Amino acid sequence: MKFKVLFKLTLLIMILTLMVTPGEAQDKSLNIAIPGRAQTLDPAYLQRVLSDWPVMNSIFNGLVKYKAETFEVVPDLAEEWKISDSGKEIIFKLKEGIRFHKNYGELTAEDVKFSFERIISEKANSPEAQSFFSLESVEIIDKYNFKLILNRPMGRLFTATLPFNAGLIVSKRAVEEMGKDSFASNPVGTGPYVFSSWDVNNNITLIKNEKYFDNSAEFEEIKFMPMTDPTSQELALQSGEIDIGQLTLDNYDKISKMEKFDAKIYPDLAIQYIAFNTSKEPLNNKKLTKALQYIINPEEILIAAFAGKAEKAYSILLPEMIGYWKAPLHRLEDVGEEYVWNLLKEAGYPEGSGLELKYITDANEERRLIAALIQDQLSRFNIKLNIEALEVGPKIDLWQSGTYDLTYARFTNTIDPGYNFQWNLSEQIGKWNLFHWSNQEYDKLWQDSETTLSEETRSKNYKKMQQLMAEDSIGIWVSHGVKTPAWKSDLKPVFSPDGVIMPWLIKK
Amino acid sequence: MLIYLIKRLIWIIPTVLTVLLILFSLSYLLPGEPAEIILGPRATSEMAAELNSRLGLDKPWYQGYLTYLKNIFKGDFGRSIFRDRLVFDVIIEVIPHTIILTLVGMGMAIFNGVLIGLLAANYNNSFFEKFLTLLSYITASTPTYIAGVLLIFLFSVKFNLIPSIGAGDGSFISTAHHLIGPAIALSTGWTGYIARLTRSSMLETLELDFIETEKSFGIPRYYIIYKYALKKAIKPIVAVIGLGVGRLLGGAVFVEVIFNRPGLGRLIVDSVHERDLPVVRGGVLVAAILFVFANLAADISYAYFDPRIKQK
Numbered sequence: 001m002k003f004k005v006l007f008k009l010t011l012l013i014m015i016l017t018l019m020v021t022p023g024e025a026q027d028k029s030l031n032i033a034i035p036g037r038a039q040t041l042d043p044a045y046l047q048r049v050l051s052d053w054p055v056m057n058s059i060f061n062g063l064v065k066y067k068a069e070t071f072e073v074v075p076d077l078a079e080e081w082k083i084s085d086s087g088k089e090i091i092f093k094l095k096e097g098i099r100f101h102k103n104y105g106e107l108t109a110e111d112v113k114f115s116f117e118r119i120i121s122e123k124a125n126s127p128e129a130q131s132f133f134s135l136e137s138v139e140i141i142d143k144y145n146f147k148l149i150l151n152r153p154m155g156r157l158f159t160a161t162l163p164f165n166a167g168l169i170v171s172k173r174a175v176e177e178m179g180k181d182s183f184a185s186n187p188v189g190t191g192p193y194v195f196s197s198w199d200v201n202n203n204i205t206l207i208k209n210e211k212y213f214d215n216s217a218e219f220e221e222i223k224f225m226p227m228t229d230p231t232s233q234e235l236a237l238q239s240g241e242i243d244i245g246q247l248t249l250d251n252y253d254k255i256s257k258m259e260k261f262d263a264k265i266y267p268d269l270a271i272q273y274i275a276f277n278t279s280k281e282p283l284n285n286k287k288l289t290k291a292l293q294y295i296i297n298p299e300e301i302l303i304a305a306f307a308g309k310a311e312k313a314y315s316i317l318l319p320e321m322i323g324y325w326k327a328p329l330h331r332l333e334d335v336g337e338e339y340v341w342n343l344l345k346e347a348g349y350p351e352g353s354g355l356e357l358k359y360i361t362d363a364n365e366e367r368r369l370i371a372a373l374i375q376d377q378l379s380r381f382n383i384k385l386n387i388e389a390l391e392v393g394p395k396i397d398l399w400q401s402g403t404y405d406l407t408y409a410r411f412t413n414t415i416d417p418g419y420n421f422q423w424n425l426s427e428q429i430g431k432w433n434l435f436h437w438s439n440q441e442y443d444k445l446w447q448d449s450e451t452t453l454s455e456e457t458r459s460k461n462y463k464k465m466q467q468l469m470a471e472d473s474i475g476i477w478v479s480h481g482v483k484t485p486a487w488k489s490d491l492k493p494v495f496s497p498d499g500v501i502m503p504w505l506i507k508k
Numbered sequence: 509m510l511i512y513l514i515k516r517l518i519w520i521i522p523t524v525l526t527v528l529l530i531l532f533s534l535s536y537l538l539p540g541e542p543a544e545i546i547l548g549p550r551a552t553s554e555m556a557a558e559l560n561s562r563l564g565l566d567k568p569w570y571q572g573y574l575t576y577l578k579n580i581f582k583g584d585f586g587r588s589i590f591r592d593r594l595v596f597d598v599i600i601e602v603i604p605h606t607i608i609l610t611l612v613g614m615g616m617a618i619f620n621g622v623l624i625g626l627l628a629a630n631y632n633n634s635f636f637e638k639f640l641t642l643l644s645y646i647t648a649s650t651p652t653y654i655a656g657v658l659l660i661f662l663f664s665v666k667f668n669l670i671p672s673i674g675a676g677d678g679s680f681i682s683t684a685h686h687l688i689g690p691a692i693a694l695s696t697g698w699t700g701y702i703a704r705l706t707r708s709s710m711l712e713t714l715e716l717d718f719i720e721t722e723k724s725f726g727i728p729r730y731y732i733i734y735k736y737a738l739k740k741a742i743k744p745i746v747a748v749i750g751l752g753v754g755r756l757l758g759g760a761v762f763v764e765v766i767f768n769r770p771g772l773g774r775l776i777v778d779s780v781h782e783r784d785l786p787v788v789r790g791g792v793l794v795a796a797i798l799f800v801f802a803n804l805a806a807d808i809s810y811a812y813f814d815p816r817i818k819q820k
Contacts, residue, residue, distance in 0.1 A: 037778065039590045130552065200601055200770050201674040225673065227768050228778065231657065236673050236768075239664040393538055393545050 029205070029221035030491075032503060033233045033245035037202045037226040041195065042184040043168035044119045044126045053165065054501050055224050058206055059101075060189035062167035063092060063112070064158065068494050068505055071320045071415050073163050076214075077107065077190065087153030087453045094144040098213045100171040101194040107169065109146035113138040114172035116148075131156070131166035155450045155458055159322060160416030192217040192504040202226050218507050237261065237486060244487040244501060249307040252484055263486035265309055266499025267479075271316045271420070272410045274298075274374070274476040279429070279436035282355065283405050287347035289473040292406075293330040294340045295381050296374055298478045304373055305366050306482060313477040315466060316413065316420050320497040322455055323417045323462025327470045327477060344381065352382030357405040360398050363389040370408055402429075402436045409434055410481070417462045418450050424469065435474040442468050516807060520800055527796045528580065531789045532573050535563050546589060546783045559589065563785055580793070586786035588779075595790040598775065603794065605675050606771040609763065610756045612687055613694035617752065621699045622745065625706020630733065632711060640703070648700025652759040656693035656766040663689060673768040690763045697759065698752050702745055709741040716740075743810070750806020754799045772798075 036051040043060060046052055057065075065076040081092045098107040116138050119126045134154045139147040154161070161167055174188035187195050192214070193206035204224040208217045225242060227233045233245040234255065247255055247263055256263035274296060276283045283289055302310050314326040332340065341351070349355045359374065361367045368389055375385040385406070390398070398404055411432075413420040422428065425446060426438040445461040445468075452458060469475075483499030494505035535542055542563060543556035557566075564572030579586065585595035621644075628640040664672035670689045676682030713719065714737055722732050761773030768774075772791055779787035 125554070125558065127555065199677075200605070201768070202770065203674070225768070227673065228781070229765050229768070232660075232673065232766055232768055235657070235660045235665055239660070239668060239672050241664075241671060241673055393541075396541070396544055 028219075029223045030219045030244075030503070030506065031223045031225055031242040032501060033227045033236065033242045034224050035226070035246070036228060038198075038204060038224070040184040041187040041198070041204075042180070043165050043170065044115075044124065044128055045184065046128065046165050054503050055204055055206075056165055056168060057191065058193040058222065058503050059187050059191045059195050060168035060170065061191050062162055062164075062169065063094075064162050064167070066163050066415070066496065068502060069497060071159075071318075071322075071497060073158050076163075077169060083453060088150045090148045090150075090157075091141070092146055092148070094146075095213065096144055098190050099211055100174065100190055101188050101209060102174075104171040104174045104188050107171075107190055108143050109138075109140045111169055111172045112146055113140055114175070115169045118175070119166060128166040131161045131164070153451050153453050155452055156416040156418050157453065160414050160419060164415065193222055196221075217504055222503055237488075243491060244485065244493055244506075247484045247486045249309050249482070249484065252307070252309060255486060260489060261486050262489045263484060264495075264499075266483045266485070266495060266497070267311060267313075267318055268481035268483050269318065269414070269498040270410055270412045270481050271313060272408070272478045272481055273313075273316075274478060275407050275409055275434035276473070276475050277402055277405050277407070277434075277436050278472065278474050279402055282349075282357070285347050286473055287343055288349065290330075291340050291343040291347060291381075292378075293473055293476055294332050294335060294343070295383070296377055296476055297332065298476060300373055300377070301370050301478055305370050306479065309484070310479040310482045313480045315477060317417055317462075318480065318497060321415065321417055323459045323466075325463040325466040327466060330476075340381065349383075355382070356384045356386060358386050358388065358403075359406045359408075360388045360390055360395055360404045361408045362395060363391055367408060374406075399432075399434055400430050407434055408478075417458070418446065421446055421462065421465060437469075437472065437474050439468055439472070512811060513808065516804055520804070523800055524793075524797065527793060528577060529573065531792055532564075532576050533569075534789065535565060535785055536569060542783075542785070546785070562586065562589070585790035585793075588787050589784045590782055591784070591787070595786050598787060599772070599790055599794055602770045602775050603772055605769060606757070606760055606764070606773060607798075608683075609687065609690055609694060609760055609769065609771060610753060612691040613756050613760075613763075614698070614749065614753055616691055617695035617698035617702055617756075618745070618749070620695065621702025622706050622742070624699070624703035626710060626733070626738070628703065628707040629710035629714065641707075644700040644703035644707075646700070647696045648704065650696050651762075652693055652697060653762040653766060655696045656690070656763055659689045659693050660766070675769045675771075686767075686769070690767045690769060693766070694756055694759050694763045698756065702748075702752075705745055705748065706741065709744050710737060713737045713741040747806060747810045749809070750803040753802035753806075757795060757798060757802075 032054070034051055034054065038052050038055055040046060041052075041056070041059070043056055046056070061077045063076060063078040063081075064073050066072065067074045077094055077098060078092045079095045081090055083090050092112075094107060094109065094112070099105070100107060100111075116132065116135060118124050119128050120132050120135055134150045134152050136149045136151050139149055141147060150157075169190065170183070171188040174186075175183045178186060185198055190213070192209050192212045194209045196205040196207045198204050203226070206222045206224075208220050210216070227236065227242075227245070230246060230248045233242065234247055234251055236242045237245045237247075238255070252263065252265070255261055276289045276292065278284050278289065283292075298312055302308060302312060312329075314329070315324055317324045319326075344350065344352050357378070359371060361371050368387075371385075371387045371389065375387060378385045388404075399407065411420075411423065423432040424435060424437060425433065425443050426440070427443075429436050429438060442465050445465050449458045449461040480498075485493070485495060485499055485501060487493050490508065492507045494502045496502060538545070542565065543559045546559060547555055560566045564576055567575070583596060585599070587593070588595050588598055591598060624640050624644055628637045628644075631637045631640075659670075660672040663669045671686055672689065674686060676686035710733075714733075719732060719737060722736060723729075757773070760771060761777055763769070764771040764774035765777055772795055776788060776791040776795070778784075779791065
């Protein structure tokens with residue numbers, strides 16, 4: 001009979017634990033789901049920068065920052081700066097009286113020098129070293145003034161390096177006292193929230209910085225919870241365990257209509273595109289690639305693969321970025337089928353006959369679907385598409401050797417157009433130039449934009465580069481993809497133009 | 509018994525060595541250039557070279573394998589590519605969560621499974637037995653990930669009774685509370701299996717002669733069942749526990765991902781996605797060792813119940 005007693009006892013314990021309501025639902029902290037586990041909290045060693053960005057920018061500040069909901073750069077720790085005529089020396093003045101967290105003292109020019117020079121130092125082996133590629137040194141003038149010395153003007157300095165992760169300022173004293181490894185899990189910055197803990201669930205807890213120099217933070221505590229599975233994020237949002245998370249495209253309509261939640265669709269910073277291999281037969285034929293631009297209809301891809309939620313992309317860049325140029329749309333309805341049949345004929349493929357193309361793509365459900373759609377669209381013009389769905393490794397091998405006619409790719413971007421455009425340079429053929437396209441003028445314009453701080457010149461050059469790509473009909477921009485943040489409707493969250501949460505600006 | 513034990517322990521060595529060889533060859537079997545796949549376009553050639561040397565790809569394969577073996581036996585699992593931490597530390601941190609989850613899940617499966625099986629055997633051929641059989645078929649054929657999502661939807665979203673994410677803050681109540689959903693989800697499949705096994709084994713036992721003898725002595729029915737029949741009928745169940753722990757370790761991967769719990773399975777899945785090869789190697793090795801020891805424990809306990817095994 002011991003059995004029965006044991007059974008009753010277990011049942012009792014189970015019921016008792018059930019009566020404790022979920023702890024997370026009640027505490028006063030703001031819980032934000034992030035797509036992946038943070039890898040390190042040391043800005044000099046971030047590998048996957050985008051998912052860590054909301055956490056890092058809550059703890060640290062840079063000299064400059066992006067203004068809320070734009071990519072416009074405004075002062076943050078710096079009060080003002082002056083660029084020399086040569087563009088190789090920039091004198092910054094820091095705001096006075098800014099204090100590091102946990103009594104690590106006042107922010108001075110020493111900390112800035114330390115933060116930047118530890119990234120460019122050779123033995124640091126920092127993945128961010130490239131962001132500062134032309135920085136020679138930082139020269140201290142006095143406590144609040146310092147000079148960045150560059151070996152040549154650096155285009156991306158203000159658009160991407162300084163306002164992004166590489167430009168975040170750490171406390172010199174904290175890194176030296178703790179050592180690099182310990183600092184990576186006990187970061188000390190000047191930001192609106194102070195690092196509190198990083199637990200075994202990989203949750204990162206921050207508390208309010210009472211002495212913050214700018215608008216003070218609204219929440220006593222913020223918790224970042226890494227949740228890789230989107231369905232789990234949805235369920236946790238509904239059970240009240242997280243306050244801000246992402247929705248899946250399948251359930252977006254259902255949940256965003258609920259009274260308790262608000263949601264918005266943002267474009268991602270990435271670019272998804274169809275690339276034509278223009279280096280070999282048959283797609284080295286501009287007439288033919290032009291015909292393909294009309295035949296392949298990205299709108300159908302958007303409906304099938306993104307549930308009609310994603311917008312069509314017209315550029316590698318988002319419209320908010322410097323140098324955005326809207327590529328012309330090629331719509332079959334506008335020109336009529338006859339026009340395309342003629343293009344095919346002029347290209348040497350009357351009635352499309354005998355044309356077989358090789359298409360390589362990733363071996364996942366979504367990409368296979370896209371491939372099947374394109375196959376169907378091409379078949380209407382008697383063009384046969386042979387699809388090869390591959391794992392990443394072999395796919396990259398084929399990309400680099402150029403053994404394909406068409407491919408579908410997704411490249412993650414940054415806010416700096418120079419970074420995003422570099423993959424289509426001639427020197428990238430055999431690496432990441434999927435068009436296998438070479439254009440001397442494009443290369444030169446890119447190089448010129450890298451070495452100027454003039455926004456006007458850069459903008460003009462980038463527009464021209466996009467026109468060059470469009471003239472040669474080298475591919476089709478499909479979409480930037482989507483981010484689908486959702487939040488409890490009593491919150492007022494603020495996002496960047498690409499839908500990344502800015503936790504320090506959230507109001508109740 | 510001692511000789512049997514030693515024999516079994518010696519067999520562990522070739523098993524683990526084989527696992528190590530397979531894990532090591534991962535970086536050679538993966539098509540493509542590992543540094544390029546892992547680091548992507550951001551990689552400079554210095555970063556790629558450093559990664560290759562960390563993965564042992566800059567040496568001929570046998571040298572790389574020997575170095576890898578030497579390091580493993582020194583307890584050095586290498587350094588994670590993306591975490592900037594030792595693989596060993598990362599694994600040690602999450603492994604208690606997986607062990608607790610697996611043990612509690614196994615405990616629930618045995619407890620509920622044996623209970624359902626006994627009831628079904630006791631009320632054989634009744635309507636109640638039909639119901640229990642149906643129940644065990646349903647649980648046995650529900651995949652862990654479906655059970656997990658259903659549990660979250662029902663008990664977290666609808667009734668708000670159990671938390672759907674994490675492993676709690678470390679206190680006993682919180683840990684237990686966070687374990688309910690995952691452990692039930694994990695145990696469902698195995699519960700049905702054990703219930704069916706218990707029922708058939710029990711029915712077989714109840715027809716044996718010694719039970720008839722005991723009945724004729726006038727010993728009460730429940731006493732016969734619990735005292736004599738159960739001890740014999742439970743042997744096949746003990747034998748499958750080792751197998752079950754292995755299966756549950758596999759199921760824990762789904763549960764850990766769905767409930768966002770820290771654990772070995774989740775660690776391996778995340779690392780596969782990130783292509784953090786040193787962590788994948790270390791995690792799979794530890795999982796394999798756990799599996800080997802679970803099987804060993806099952807064999808030993810089986811030998812305890814069946815003395816004939818000891819003599820072989």
